[in-house]
Each structure stands twice: as structure tokens, then as C-alpha cells.
Amino acid sequence: MARTDLHTDFVTRTATLGVVLIMAAFLYACGSQPVSQSGTDKPAADLRVDSSVQEKFDSAIVALNAGDFDLAISLLNEVIAAEKRIAAPYVNLGMAYARKGNNKQAEEYLRKAVDLDSGNPVANNELGMLYRKMGQFDNARHAYEKALASHADYLPAIKNLGILCDIYLHDTSCALKQYEQYLEYVPDDKTVSIWVADIKRRVGQ
Template sequence: MNASQCHRNALIARYSAILLVSTVVISGCATTQSSSAPARIEIQQEIGFTITEETRINGDVRLDYDEALTYLNQGQLEQGVTLLEAVVEAAPQLSAPRIDLGIAYHRNGDLEAAERTLLQALESNPNHPIAHNELGIVYRETGRFAAARQSYQAALATYPGYHFARRNLAILCDLYLADLDCALQNYEAYMATVPSDKEATMWMADIRQRMGLSE
């Protein structure tokens, strides 16, 4: 793998599950009982997607969740993981805290725990594109490239404009699966939504050259 490929490998794209594209609407209450409605995925083709989980849980759990996210944003992974584990135990019906916990495990180097937690999140919300994208990254890093491809494709099946998953799939097909048709197709789809990505432009040109295609 040359230097350009190593650099590309380091640029696997991800989203933090709750902070950027997922919304949890939580009503604080004095009871320890919890309930929730199924998550809603709303697609806005021009701006992305929103995932809303409406639930009713103890107000302290909401505070712990907010504090956990603050820890993660500050790079304090151990503290964030500890609080997220408590939130997941208190509100097992929510997928967003599990996804954030899976991402935190991954960032902390525990790929086994990350995979287990992301799969649990998908049990309650099987179409969650962020969970599928994150799971794809875990699969790629553990050498399960076919499974990674399926995960990225599952994310894109829910939201075809999810450019992070699109970019990850293009890189996977290019560097790990040697499927240049897949790589070119997904780079082109990615560039349609992120035309300013100069690195991806170069990678796409490199693929076209290797395929013997004229500009």
C-alpha cells in the first residue's frame, strides 16, 4: 500500500451519532420506569436526515447523557464511556446512546465492545444509517471487508445521500476489495454531494486512469 493509499485509509469518515444528525426527545420525570415510541427517520434530501427517538425516562438519565457527550467531545473517553454505560442500562430502549457508546468504545480501541454495542443498537433500530456506517468501519478494521460493504450499503439503502457512508464504501471497494467499478461509481455519487473534496477528486482520477478511462 503506497503513501497515498495509507493516507486515504486514515480518512474513513464517521459521524457522532447524536450530536450531528440524530435527535433524542426526552421527557424527564420522577419515575424510574421508561417507555418509548419507535424511532422515526426523516429524510431531507437537500440537508440530510434526522432520527428522532421520543422517550420518557428519569431526568437524571438525561443529565448523565448530556454530561457523557460533553466528556466525549472533550476527549475524556473513560469518563464518557462510564456514563454512557449507565445511560444504556437505565434506558435500554434507546438506540442513540448505544451508538454513541459503540463509537466511544471504538475510539478507545475496544473493537469487540464497539461491534457488540452497535449490533445491539441495530436490534432496536435496524435502519439506523449511522449505526450501519460505524459497524462498517469496525468490520473494515477487523478485516471483514464483505461485511463492511454490506453495512455501508445498508446505511445507503436508508439514505442514499449519506456521503460519509458513500465515501467509506468507495475507499473500501478501491483499497480492499479491488472492485474499481464499485469504487468509481461511489466516488462519483459522493462527489455529486461533496464536489469540493479535492482528495476524492484525485482518487477518482487515479481509478479512472487504472481502468483505462479517458477524462
């Protein structure tokens, strides 16, 4: 059965997905599965964002969810021109360029996001998927592991690291560990359960 990366979405549902960037402003493009509440490298109280900049960011989120990546990119560039301290607009720019197939610019903005917030799980997960598509498997593994180092229950990175280890690195021990950890959070995922059984069959367990 084919393995498919667990992508992240351009959404701002912090109550459900729980990746808080700063207090009452600028939210991550959160993962597509629930994660626990977590802070970031920068103290929330130290950052304040102008309301007009926040409105542009919110409009960019709407454009991203509608698939209008060109408009979103334009709006996010305006956001960054006014506010360079926060990772979220860089994350979303990287994701937008990745969806457009522009790997070079996607990497550029995702790396900028990581420079601002080294443990950002969304940025690192997106970098991992990007590097995997580019055939840079060791870099992909590093990015996933960096996401999990500070957000151990971030499901997209757990699953994607498992897929990377299984299909591309042929590291069955790593793959099995990630899949089984994923199933601790999502025990009813029959597809991942099949992957676990397949690995155990291959290694003779």
C-alpha cells in the same frame, strides 16, 4: 494518495447534521458531514426520557468530545441501565470502545444499536469501519450498504464504501460509483476528484 475513512463525531448538532433520533431527546453521535433530515425506525412520539437520564447522556457527550472515554463509558452505562429502548447511547458506547481500541466491545454495542434501529446510519457506518479494520471486508460492505439503504445521502458511508471497494475489495465499478456520488454533494473535494481520475486511468476510461 492514501484513502482515509470519514469518521463520525460525538456531537449533537441536529440542526446542521440532521440525524434525529427522538423528539427533544437522545441524539445520535452525528456524522462529520451534513446529511438530510431523516427519521428512524421508532416513532419519536412513542418515546419519553427522564430528564435525569438525559442529563447523564449530555454529560457523556461532553466527556466523549473531551476524549475522556472512560468517564463517558461509565455515564453511558448508567444511561443504558435506565433506558434500553433507544439506540443513541449504544452507538456512543460502541464509538467510545472503538476509539479505545476495544474492538470486541465496540462491535457488541454497535450491533445492539442496530438491533434497536436497523437503519441507524451512524451505527452502521461505525460497524463498517470496525469490520474493515478487522479484515472483515464483506461485513464492512454490508454495514455501509445498510446505512445507505435508509439514508442514501449519508456522506461518511458513501465515502467509506468507496474506499472499501477501491482499496480492499478491488471493485473499481463500486468505488467509482460511490466517489462520484460523493462529489455530487461535495463537488469541491479535490482529494476525491483525484481518486476518481485515478480509477478512470486504471480502467482505461
